[in-house]
Amino acid sequence: MGYKAKFRVWRGEAGEGALEDFVVEVNEGEVVLDVIHRLQATQAPDLAVRWNCKAGKCGSCSMEINGKPRLGCMARMSTFTEEETITVTPMRTFPVIKDLVTDVSFNYEKAREIPSFTPPKGVAPGEYRMQQVDVERSQEFRKCIECFMCNNVCHVIRDHEENKQAFAGPRFLMRIAELDMHPYDVEDRQNSAQDEHGLGYCNITKCCTEVCPEHIKITDNALIPMKERVVDRRYDPLVWLGNKIFRRTKEKTPKA
Amino acid sequence: MTQTAAERPVNEPTPRRQRADIKARTLRTDRWWLNPALTFAALMSFLVYGFWAIFDQSYFADPYIAPFSAPCLATSCPEGARFLGLAPFGDWYTLPPGLLILGLPAGFRLTCYYYRKSYYRSFWLSPPACGVGEPHKKYSGETRFPLIMQNVHRYFFYGAILIGLILTYDAVLAFRDKDGNWGHVGLGAIILLVNAILIMAYTISCHSCRHITAGRLNHFSRHPLRYKMWTFVSKLNAKHQQLAWVSMFSVMIADLYVRLVAKGIIAFPFA
Numbered sequence: 001m002g003y004k005a006k007f008r009v010w011r012g013e014a015g016e017g018a019l020e021d022f023v024v025e026v027n028e029g030e031v032v033l034d035v036i037h038r039l040q041a042t043q044a045p046d047l048a049v050r051w052n053c054k055a056g057k058c059g060s061c062s063m064e065i066n067g068k069p070r071l072g073c074m075a076r077m078s079t080f081t082e083e084e085t086i087t088v089t090p091m092r093t094f095p096v097i098k099d100l101v102t103d104v105s106f107n108y109e110k111a112r113e114i115p116s117f118t119p120p121k122g123v124a125p126g127e128y129r130m131q132q133v134d135v136e137r138s139q140e141f142r143k144c145i146e147c148f149m150c151n152n153v154c155h156v157i158r159d160h161e162e163n164k165q166a167f168a169g170p171r172f173l174m175r176i177a178e179l180d181m182h183p184y185d186v187e188d189r190q191n192s193a194q195d196e197h198g199l200g201y202c203n204i205t206k207c208c209t210e211v212c213p214e215h216i217k218i219t220d221n222a223l224i225p226m227k228e229r230v231v232d233r234r235y236d237p238l239v240w241l242g243n244k245i246f247r248r249t250k251e252k253t254p255k256a
Numbered sequence: 257m258t259q260t261a262a263e264r265p266v267n268e269p270t271p272r273r274q275r276a277d278i279k280a281r282t283l284r285t286d287r288w289w290l291n292p293a294l295t296f297a298a299l300m301s302f303l304v305y306g307f308w309a310i311f312d313q314s315y316f317a318d319p320y321i322a323p324f325s326a327p328c329l330a331t332s333c334p335e336g337a338r339f340l341g342l343a344p345f346g347d348w349y350t351l352p353p354g355l356l357i358l359g360l361p362a363g364f365r366l367t368c369y370y371y372r373k374s375y376y377r378s379f380w381l382s383p384p385a386c387g388v389g390e391p392h393k394k395y396s397g398e399t400r401f402p403l404i405m406q407n408v409h410r411y412f413f414y415g416a417i418l419i420g421l422i423l424t425y426d427a428v429l430a431f432r433d434k435d436g437n438w439g440h441v442g443l444g445a446i447i448l449l450v451n452a453i454l455i456m457a458y459t460i461s462c463h464s465c466r467h468i469t470a471g472r473l474n475h476f477s478r479h480p481l482r483y484k485m486w487t488f489v490s491k492l493n494a495k496h497q498q499l500a501w502v503s504m505f506s507v508m509i510a511d512l513y514v515r516l517v518a519k520g521i522i523a524f525p526f527a
Contacts, residue, residue: 010276010278012276012277014273014274015273015274015275015276015277016274016277017276017277019278064283064387066283066284066285066286067282067283067284067285067387067388068284068386068387069386069387084285087283087285089276089278089283090276092275092276092278092387093275094275095273095274095275096274096275096276097273103273130477131475131476131477133476133477133483134474134475134476134477153386153387155382155383155390155395156395156397158387158389159383159389159390159392159395160394160395161275163395180474181474182474183474183475198397198399200397200398200399200400200404201395201396201397201398201399202397202398203372203373203376203382203397203398203403204369204372204373204376205373205376205377205382205383205386206373207383207386207387210386211386220463220493220494224369224463225463225466225467225471227407228410228463228464228467228471228472229467229472230407231407231409231410232467232472234407235404235407235408236407236410
């Protein structure tokens with residue numbers, strides 16, 4: 001049955017703005033994004049919101065609902081009581097363009113800083129042969145829909161904007177882990193993860209995992225394994241000694 | 257069709273790109289403070305108990321030895337409490353025997369990836385909960401001393417495995433009566449055994465262990481045995497948080513139980 005819900009939506013441009021109150025109709029089965037669209041249609045035609053698939057697969061409608069990063073299209077209205085006021089704000093970590101639309105170019109810049117998949121010399125595309133078990137781990141990370149809510153919620157840059165230069169955020173540290181675990185990638189990802197992409201800033205408080213709409217275990221399966229790989233490379237004297245004694249090469253050796 | 261980007265007139269200022277001007281520390285309406293508060297209380301209770309237990313002398317009630325004082329390595333330990341009958345630390349060592357070994361399990365838990373999350377959140381409030389602003393002006397994470405030392409975790413893991421094995425050995429020895437005959441099953445023996453199993457499960461589920469078994473490899477297919485081990489550890493690892501809590505309480509309960517028996521407070525048959 002429909003009811004009138006109380007909404008507070010942040011409205012403004014280029015950072016300046018305020019929370020605005022609305023009373024808006026809500027019908028059974030609707031999600032927050034539906035209600036935002038109803039606001040656009042009935043009360044605030046210039047309300048800006050980024051959206052696309054309405055199925056939780058495009059990662060466009062990331063916003064903060066009652067202070068928590070969520071996808072607007074996946075936040076069911078039935079999970080709120082009829083009495084409560086629902087506050088909707090843009091993602092806090094990124095600059096605002098207008099209303100709920102943020103400028104997420106930080107993420108694209110960080111993505112460009114990571115060298116792409118680098119196969120060994122002499123292996124042409126089409127000649128890669130790998131077992132399913134060898135690529136399974138990385139495949140979990142490919143579920144990412146790039147909603148950037150993990151980077152938004154991460155306190156390293158959310159609470160400390162000055163760290164944006166040094167820290168790539170969970171989404172891209174996960175990308176580095178994905179490539180480092182790839183059987184055919186030969187690029188040195190471990191040193192660069194620590195030195196250039198700020199893996200050491202992560203204090204594994206797991207908010208990225210908590211907000212991931214694809215339920216990727218970012219911390220347990222990407223960030224911590226990557227931290228352990230960096231320990232192998234940089235901080236573990238036994239591994240260093242073992243590498244010397246057994247003459248292990250640092251270069252990864254992709255064989256089928 | 258060629259696309260041309262519309263150029264901004266020279267005299268028009270570039271629009272300022274800033275975050276939404278929201279002053280509130282958080283807009284969360286749920287009880288986000290409850291979890292860090294409970295964690296704080298639980299970890300504090302563990303620290304307070306541990307501090308008391310180290311200095312408490314009633315750690316041996318034949319055949320039980322309190323986990324916080326095991327292995328007992330000093331001459332001051334009663335005959336039956338000594339690990340394998342050894343006392344490598346001579347008469348000169350007069351401090352509580354627990355101090356000799358507690359560094360290993362304490363260091364293991366202190367640098368554990370799960371405990372790090374819990375105390376960074378509940379003690380250091382960095383952040384107290386997701387989407388809640390932290391009170392610190394600067395943040396450098398684990399990039400420099402002292403927190404860069406968290407990377408030593410795997411060495412504490414090696415030590416914790418040793419302690420876990422010793423606790424298991426002690427739990428097995430507990431299945432004897434006062435004269436050393438096997439087959440006696442007291443409540444204490446069962447408590448010590450359950451505790452040893454939980455401690456071992458917590459230790460093996462460690463992220464460093466997962467890395468050592470096969471996490472560091474890129475070719476599982478070339479190392480089928482290690483891959484099997486990794487798969488097993490990964491399953492346990494998913495429960496690392498729960499195991500951390502359960503084993504923390506089990507070790508406290510087991511330790512307290514033995515001390516209460518040693519003090520004569522618990523004195524029923526089959527204690």
